[in-house]
Amino acid sequence: MTNNVTLTRFIIEQQCELPEASGTFTLLLNNIVTACKQIAQKVSRGQLIGVLGSADSENVQGEVQKKLDIITNDIMVNALNWTGHLAGMASEEIDDFIPIPPQYKKGKYLVLFDPLDGSSNIDINLAVGTIFSVLRCREAVEPELEDFLRKGSEQVCAGFVIYGPSTMLVLTTGHGVNGFTLDQDIGEFILTHPNMRIPEETQEFAINMSNQRFWESPVQRYIEECLQGKEGERGKDFNMRWVASFVADVYRILTRGGVFLYPLDNRDPSKPAKLRLMYEANPMAFIIEQAGGLCSTGRERILDIKPDGVHQRVPVVLGSKNEVERIVDYHLSEAGES
Ligand code: F6P
Numbered sequence: 001m002t003n004n005v006t007l008t009r010f011i012i013e014q015q016c017e018l019p020e021a022s023g024t025f026t027l028l029l030n031n032i033v034t035a036c037k038q039i040a041q042k043v044s045r046g047q048l049i050g051v052l053g054s055a056d057s058e059n060v061q062g063e064v065q066k067k068l069d070i071i072t073n074d075i076m077v078n079a080l081n082w083t084g085h086l087a088g089m090a091s092e093e094i095d096d097f098i099p100i101p102p103q104y105k106k107g108k109y110l111v112l113f114d115p116l117d118g119s120s121n122i123d124i125n126l127a128v129g130t131i132f133s134v135l136r137c138r139e140a141v142e143p144e145l146e147d148f149l150r151k152g153s154e155q156v157c158a159g160f161v162i163y164g165p166s167t168m169l170v171l172t173t174g175h176g177v178n179g180f181t182l183d184q185d186i187g188e189f190i191l192t193h194p195n196m197r198i199p200e201e202t203q204e205f206a207i208n209m210s211n212q213r214f215w216e217s218p219v220q221r222y223i224e225e226c227l228q229g230k231e232g233e234r235g236k237d238f239n240m241r242w243v244a245s246f247v248a249d250v251y252r253i254l255t256r257g258g259v260f261l262y263p264l265d266n267r268d269p270s271k272p273a274k275l276r277l278m279y280e281a282n283p284m285a286f287i288i289e290q291a292g293g294l295c296s297t298g299r300e301r302i303l304d305i306k307p308d309g310v311h312q313r314v315p316v317v318l319g320s321k322n323e324v325e326r327i328v329d330y331h332l333s334e335a336g337e338s
Pocket of ligand 1: 120
């Protein structure tokens, strides 16, 4: 424990070091966090309040929606659209970006979010989460699509809340990564994991092995060498974990190291990768890099990608520095670039 430093105190103390800070960002973050506390409450009450199961609808990306996908999206939108801090929002669940209703003031930030990541896990009572990314916008304007399509390196803040045995918030504003645990008794996030760092070396990988036949050869090579263990090229045994909930897999890597891959595959040419750049890969890449790790497509740093759409998908390789560098080397040497 770190002397009961609440999230608000932590952010205000950080902002004191920035003379240009107006306090708007602290208020915005408080609104996001209030929404996440409401989501935590719905997730933990589960079937007691009838929120589990399918909504019998599909989102814009053709994925079957759970009731909680819709409920959590509404919670996020309703907690943020009136605040006066935002110029607009974008959500995994909504095709176009979400404007601020005309009766409310517009502000200088954009928020992009996945309101319930890993929602296929909700009915089996495993960890799920909310992921968010904050960008700066031209002030008090009606934003256009171009305002949202910014590189991940331009993020002001990124974070996720994991609804697991404890509810935790992991946050970066570009000055390292800090973890906060929700104290249910007082309803506050308390700083419990200051300055999270990812070990550079690891013996643990995470990948959905059922897709193996669809991967490209650099990924085949990397996983094959891990599986050979002590007797093979790597000279050490590897362990494998796959929660199928991005927030949970990333949280594990932040706490004990490891590498996560959702690589390019040739299953469906219209969807060469699975994870979405703007509200999954970018915020996680910002967090991972700030914790000393790396995040790449295998060929390019995720944070350097110029997006071409709010729901764009990208291959993701992230985690411990040495492993990600090795995987990138395998991609480059295949292309004859190293
Ligand atoms: O993007 C949604 C998501 O559920 C992630 O949270 C997770 O990492 C991944 O998809 C799981 O994919 P799969 O269903 O292929 O295991």
